[in-house]
Amino acid sequence: MIFNSFEFLFLFFPAAYLGFLLIHRVGGWRAVYPYLAAVSLAFYAHWSLLLVAVLAASVVCNYAVASALIELRETRWLAKIMLLVSVAANVAALGYFKYTNFFIDTVNAVAGTGIDHLDLILPVGISFYTFIQIGFLIEAYNGTAERPTFDRYALFATFFPCVTAGPLVLQGEMFGQMGDRDDRAFSPWRIMVGTTIFCFGLFKKVVFADTIAPYADQVFNGVAAGAGVDALTGWVGALCYTLQLYFDFSGYCDMAVGLGYLFGIKLPLNFNSPLKATSISDFWRRWHITMTRFFTNFLFTPMAMKNTRTAVANGHGPVRRYLAAAAWPITFTFLVAGIWHGAGWTMVVYGLVHGLALAVNLGWREFQMPELPPLASWFLTMCVVVSALVVFRAPDLATAGQILSGMWGVSLLYGGGEAATVVQVDFSWALPLISLLATVVLILPNTQEILRKYWVSSDPKPSDEPTFLRRLLWTASPNWAFVSAVVLVLAVASIKGYSTFLYYQF
Numbered sequence: 007m008i009f010n011s012f013e014f015l016f017l018f019f020p021a022a023y024l025g026f027l028l029i030h031r032v033g034g035w036r037a038v039y040p041y042l043a044a045v046s047l048a049f050y051a052h053w054s055l056l057l058v059a060v061l062a063a064s065v066v067c068n069y070a071v072a073s074a075l076i077e078l079r080e081t082r083w084l085a086k087i088m089l090l091v092s093v094a095a096n097v098a099a100l101g102y103f104k105y106t107n108f109f110i111d112t113v114n115a116v117a118g119t120g121i122d123h124l125d126l127i128l129p130v131g132i133s134f135y136t137f138i139q140i141g142f143l144i145e146a147y148n149g150t151a152e153r154p155t156f157d158r159y160a161l162f163a164t165f166f167p168c169v170t171a172g173p174l175v176l177q178g179e180m181f182g183q184m185g186d187r188d189d190r191a192f193s194p195w196r197i198m199v200g201t202t203i204f205c206f207g208l209f210k211k212v213v214f215a216d217t218i219a220p221y222a223d224q225v226f227n228g229v230a231a232g233a234g235v236d237a238l239t240g241w242v243g244a245l246c247y248t249l250q251l252y253f254d255f256s257g258y259c260d261m262a263v264g265l266g267y268l269f270g271i272k273l274p275l276n277f278n279s280p281l282k283a284t285s286i287s288d289f290w291r292r293w294h295i296t297m298t299r300f301f302t303n304f305l306f307t308p309m310a311m312k313n314t315r316t317a318v319a320n321g322h323g324p325v326r327r328y329l330a331a332a333a334w335p336i337t338f339t340f341l342v343a344g345i346w347h348g349a350g351w352t353m354v355v356y357g358l359v360h361g362l363a364l365a366v367n368l369g370w371r372e373f374q375m376p377e378l379p380p381l382a383s384w385f386l387t388m389c390v391v392v393s394a395l396v397v398f399r400a401p402d403l404a405t406a407g408q409i410l411s412g413m414w415g416v417s418l419l420y421g422g423g424e425a426a427t428v429v430q431v432d433f434s435w436a437l438p439l440i441s442l443l444a445t446v447v448l449i450l451p452n453t454q455e456i457l458r459k460y461w462v463s464s465d466p467k468p469s470d471e472p473t474f475l476r477r478l479l480w481t482a483s484p485n486w487a488f489v490s491a492v493v494l495v496l497a498v499a500s501i502k503g504y505s506t507f508l509y510y511q512f
Contacts, residue, residue: 007052008506009204009261010211015498018049019265026269030191035270038191039184040157042165042269049166050130057129064099065163068092068139069156075146076153089147093140100136103128108349131170133346133512137300139163142177144304151177158184167265171258171509173276173296179464183271191270198482199460200268202490206453207260208497214443215253216505221436222247222399228429230405235429240412242436243429244392247399249443252281254508255294260453263462272464279452284383286363286390297346301339309335324373332368337361347512352397352406359394456480 007014022045029041051058071092078085107123114121142162145151154162154177162180163169225243229235235243259277266273280293290298314331322330337358344357378386393410400406454463457480461467480486 007049008504008510009258009265010208010497010501010505010507012501022049023268027192035184035187035191038270039161042271043157043160046161046164046166046169050164050169053130054127057127060103060129060132061135061164061169064096064135064139065160068096068143068163069159072139072143072146072151072159073153075143076151079149085147089143092143096136096140096143100132102126103132105345105349128511130510134172134174135163135169137346138174141174141300141304145177152181154181154184165266165271167262167269167271168273171255171262171507171512172294173259173262173274174300175274175296179274180271183464187270189270195460195482196267196270199457199462199480200264202480202486203264203267203453203457203462204261205264205490205494205497206456207257207262207264209493210253210257210260211507212257212497212500212502212505214446215250215257216500216502218246218253218436218439218443219250219505221431221439222250224431225409225429226399226401226405229408230401233427233429235409235412237412237415238433239429239431240409242431242433242440243409244396244413245440245444246436248281248392248395249440249447251395251399251508252447253443256452258507258509267462272462274465275454275463277452278454279447281388281391281447282384283387283391284380286360286367286387289387289391290360290364297343301343305342306335306339309338328369328372332372333365336364336368340364347398351403352400355403355406356394356398359390359397363390363394451478 007018009015025041025045026038029037047058047062050061071088075085075088075092078088103126106126110121110123113119142151142159146153158181161184162175162177165175165180168175222243225235225239226247229243256277259275263273263275274296276295276297278292278295280289283289283292310331313335314327317327317330338361340361341354341357344353344355344360347353347356377383393413396409396413397403397406400409454461456478458467459479459481
């Protein structure tokens with residue numbers, strides 16, 4: 007089930023919300039949490055009962071291990087063994103479903119064998135709910151997590167606004183909201199604000215992302231089929247996909263936060279105008295924020311700290327210290343992040359590109375190189391981001407190389423020769439659409455800025471004041487009610503067929 011479907015909008019959500027209000031009225035917030043866990047499993051069951059069984063098994067096993075880790079805090083050696091085994095088991099399960107056939111393809115290509123693919127179904131959101139629970143295991147081992155009741159843990163691991171595509175919530179963000187509460191489930195303010203955020207996200211997905219998607223598909227599918235591209239066509243395809251993914255993921259993040267708020271759970275922000283970033287580090291602080299936080303907290307920081315201590319103890323100079331304590335950890339971390347996104351060499355290259363770019367960015371600051379003007383820094387950052395997204399979107403490296411060759415006017419390793427045909431794109435529609443959406447991205451405030459006065463995230467509210475006009479701030483007024491109604495009507499009217507979110511495939 008997807009948020010931008012009539013089934014969700016007019017059947018599942020109204021029934022789930024009505025049940026939420028009734029359950030709260032009868033049993034209070036303590037009764038709400040097991041209800042929401044059950045609703046989340048029902049939401050997930052739309053794909054397959056078998057996939058629900060996989061999710062449920064993951065929840066039960068990880069809860070048992072986490073509980074044991076909390077009990078074994080004083081027996082560190084045993085707790086460490088248990089943590090390593092449980093993390094390895096989670097990664098193995100993820101690898102089996104997500105990477106087995108990629109491994110078979112790689113073996114076939116290298117060894118010339120003919121091993122057949124396994125008939126596997128990729129559980130939707132497995133990367134997300136697996137890593138959410140790995141984070142809890144690590145925090146349980148580190149002594150920063152208390153043992154929750156099973157119903158609350160189940161809700162933490164399966165909450166339907168984020169089980170399929172994030173955000174990657176931490177236990178402190180969720181369980182801190184599941185204590186004794188005296189606020190009401192039915193709140194006009196909660197309904198107005200949560201619904202507004204959800205409507206904005208729905209509009210981004212079905213009006214912006216789905217409208218520009220065909221132009222990106224034309225270029226990428228055309229090149230994959232053997233057609234060539236010139237510079238303009240290559241850039242149009244790359245920019246269209248960049249904007250499609252931007253509004254697709256931004257829309258999902260808005261809808262997740264809005265739904266969470268409606269059901270009484272504040273979720274962390276996962277998207278904050280990343281195409282306004284003026285460095286690659288700034289980009290990853292704005293794009294998929296909770297994923298960046300996860301890999302930073304649980305992979306990069308431990309590696310960097312360990313390597314720093316080793317480099318200092320061995321008396322390494324600044325260059326060797328930078329390579330060991332910064333460049334290698336960040337490159338490896340984003341290599342893993344790239345592989346986490348999907349099974350394929352394109353994801354490996356995508357992760358390496360961002361890892362190396364971040365290593366350069368860290369080195370630039372470490373060695374106090376001259377600071378670039380903001381516009382130049384933004385331009386260089388976007389060149390890296392857009393080019394890397396070509397690799398991210400392409401079905402294979404050959405297609406990515408062909409498009410990048412056309413964009414940059416150079417012959418790349420994986421670029422093909424002269425194509426018999428050239429991809430045809432309707433520039434009279436594509437170029438104005440790119441201009442319009444780029445204006446929205448770069449000039450207008452984002453959703454959390456518009457609703458700044460009514461902060462709905464579990465993240466701390468920023469202290470800096472917005473620079474845009476105050477009349478763009480959302481208020482509970484007839485004007486904004488009219489705008490929200492128009493946005494909702496246009497969004498619902500624009501729903502056509504089954505258009506899943508791009509991050510569902512990860």
